[in-house]
Amino acid sequence: MQSAESNTMLNRDCLVLALRRYCATVQNMEQTVLLPSLLRDVESDSDSDSDDRFQDCHSATGSSCKDLYDYYLMLKAVRNTVESGLVTLDDRKAKNQTSLAQNKTLEPMLEADPEALFHFHLRGLFSVMGNLTKKSQGVTTKYMDIIRIMN
Amino acid sequence: MQSAESNTMLNRDCLVLALRRYCATVQNMEQTVLLPSLLRDVESDSDSDSDDRFQDCHSATGSSCKDLYDYYLMLKAVRNTVESGLVTLDDRKAKNQTSLAQNKTLEPMLEADPEALFHFHLRGLFSVMGNLTKKSQGVTTKYMDIIRIMN
Known part of the structure; x- marks a missing residue:
């Protein structure tokens, strides 16, 4: 018999719930961000843990994430993969180079x-x-800040 | 519009289906292996791709897999994790040391x-x-071979 606290802890760790939570957060982001183009050329500030990561991303040379608009598109693309549950062969090919080093480490x-x-x-x-x-929540929060400033 | 062949390919790649397939294979193994103790001290032969992996496992020094009985228990433990969908905090602690090197590689x-x-x-x-x-199918096949020899 597990305590209520223990059950809560376990539920937080359920992968399926984590995937559902992510999809719900991205859906909220989509419903909030009515003009995604406002996120172009916007860097995030560092007032939260997730925003720290945004800044790291921006400072990295050659990073695939350049502004919050790129994040917005990336988060939606990941959500589509999560919802379809599919890893296509094309996707595998495209990502092979990225994870080649990691795969070699893991083979043994x-x-x-x-x-x-x-x-x-x-x-x-x-x-x-x-x-x-967290990143998706960060994009939503930042968009609301932008709208507030514009008004 | 996707072709039937393309759809089949995509379905094979669905993570949820892969997890279900695994659970079904382990269930079949459990229903076949009525006397798991017969798997003790049994090394697998190399008549299939999955068996090659068994042999690699046996030859590795300090490996956690020593015989097919160990495999049998391990495959059931993984199935329990898959079915519950949970990663407990205790489990995380226990496995932290194993994946420390990999996590460091992946951090950047x-x-x-x-x-x-x-x-x-x-x-x-x-x-x-x-x-x-594949490993689960290999254990089932090997058990049936053992039973055949005994009869």
């Missing part, structure tokens, strides 16, 4: 301990979904 | 390109589920 682990690799990817997916959910 | 990627990291873990989870499904 796959041979020696597939259970550890399973937990690694499950935790990793859970973690990155939490991170992207 | 999380900052620079969270979308790539999302795809990396999604593909990784999909791949490891396929691998474990």
Whole structure:
């Protein structure tokens, strides 16, 4: 028998719930951001943890995230993949180069301990979904700030 | 509009289906292996791709998989995690040491390109589920071979 607190903790860690939470957050972002083009050339400030990450992204050379509009598009693209539940072969090819180094690091682990690799990817997916959910909330908040200033 | 062949390809790549397929395969293994203790001290032969992996596992020093009985228990444990959909905090602590090196490798990627990291873990989870499904089928086949020899 688990306590209510323990159950809450476990529920927070459920991957399926994390995926649903992410989709709901992106939906809220979409419904709030009626003029996505207002996010162009907007850098986020560092008043929250998620915004710190935005700044890191902007300062990185050659990063795929250049402004909040890019984030907005990326967050929607990830949501589409989550909702379809699909990893297409084309997608695999496109991303192969990015993860080549990581795959080489993990190959010995796959041979020696597939259970550890399973937990690694499950935790990793859970973690990155939490991170992207924060980013989506950050975009929504920033858009509302922009609208407030304009009015 | 997608062709039937294309749809089949996409369906094979659906993570949720891969998880369901894995659970069904482990259930079949459980229903077949009525005397799991017969798997003790049994090494697998190399008559299939999945069996090659078993042999790699056995030859590895300090590996957590020692015989097919260990595999049997591991595959059931992973299935329980898949079915509950939970990653408990205790589990995280236990596995932290294993994935520490991998996490350090991935940290810069999380900052620079969270979308790539999302795809990396999604593909990784999909791949490891396929691998474990093969292992489960391998245990079932080997058990049936043992029973045949005994009779």
